[in-house]
Amino acid sequence: MLNIDHLNISYNHTPAVQDLSLAVGAGQIVGIAGESGSGKSTMLRSITGLLGKEGKITSGDIWFENRQLQLLGEKEMEKIRGKDISMIFQQPESSFDPVTTIGKQFCEALGVHEKISKKEALGRGMELLKKLHFPDPERIMDSYAFELSGGMCQRAAIALGMVCNPKLLLADEPTSALDVTVQSQTADALMELRENFGTAILMVTHNIGVIAYMADYVGIMYNGKLVEWGKKEEILLEAEHPYTKALIRAVPRFGMSYEKQPPYIADTENEKRISVSETHWILGGGK
Numbered sequence: 001m002l003n004i005d006h007l008n009i010s011y012n013h014t015p016a017v018q019d020l021s022l023a024v025g026a027g028q029i030v031g032i033a034g035e036s037g038s039g040k041s042t043m044l045r046s047i048t049g050l051l052g053k054e055g056k057i058t059s060g061d062i063w064f065e066n067r068q069l070q071l072l073g074e075k076e077m078e079k080i081r082g083k084d085i086s087m088i089f090q091q092p093e094s095s096f097d098p099v100t101t102i103g104k105q106f107c108e109a110l111g112v113h114e115k116i117s118k119k120e121a122l123g124r125g126m127e128l129l130k131k132l133h134f135p136d137p138e139r140i141m142d143s144y145a146f147e148l149s150g151g152m153c154q155r156a157a158i159a160l161g162m163v164c165n166p167k168l169l170l171a172d173e174p175t176s177a178l179d180v181t182v183q184s185q186t187a188d189a190l191m192e193l194r195e196n197f198g199t200a201i202l203m204v205t206h207n208i209g210v211i212a213y214m215a216d217y218v219g220i221m222y223n224g225k226l227v228e229w230g231k232k233e234e235i236l237l238e239a240e241h242p243y244t245k246a247l248i249r250a251v252p253r254f255g256m257s258y259e260k261q262p263p264y265i266a267d268t269e270n271e272k273r274i275s276v277s278e279t280h281w282i283l284g285g286g287k
């Protein structure tokens, strides 16, 4: 569905992303981890054509289905943004206009891409809010973003991002600004979207625990380059790059033995183990 091929991006001639290739298949969750400044957000923004004035794709291709996104003009990108590809951000409030009700923003988001009545648009939004476990979607529709808690706001932002039923959701640190319990709810909400709608998700984060919990494929960025790429189990168990090893070592253990936390991603031959439920616990999802 999405194929990034030997992508190079610079800001004012300084390279930020170098020779990056990766792929996201339909319905897959791909997690990209990496330290601050390694180029994760730049890579995501390049997909939606939002690199700003300084940012430039200097070579390489971004294929989405049969289109080369980096060759499309702003008008064509506008049609794709929000409809086929949508994006959610670390600060959920930044997905919303603070002086417009959430309901009105659902109507506006749908109105850009479809001829749809206000009633129908609100209905579609409320259905999504229900799927994301809001017991009172009508109240949410009448609220402003600042009236919601951080976790509610992020789930509402996910619903807004999903309202046009995009094939690909880009998520920039979707759980980082949230406390651990809400991180877990948000991670579960994203995984449910994949289950319910087959949405592919490309997510960048500092948090290898979130990736261990959610992703099918993992990439590790370091200094603008993708230094590791593969299936989650392969990367978490067979990390080769020193930065990946350090990231995995840095996952807190909370003094719990692995044996108490099945199921494992286990490589019995080498007796190396990473507990998926441990990362779930780190995310606040249970003990």
Ligand SMILES: Nc1ncnc2c1ncn2[C@@H]1O[C@H](COP(=O)(O)OP(=O)(O)OP(=O)(O)O)[C@@H](O)[C@H]1O
Residues within 6 Å of the ligand: 011, 012, 016, 034, 035, 036, 037, 038, 039, 040, 041, 042, 043, 052, 054, 055, 206
């Ligand atoms: N608008 C910009 N103008 C100039 N340089 C930029 C701009 N945005 C990002 N950069 C630079 O590009 C490099 C990659 O930044 P980017 O934000 O993509 O990293 P990141 O991995 O997403 O970091 P973080 O995890 O802190 O968000 C950094 O060196 C950063 O300073």
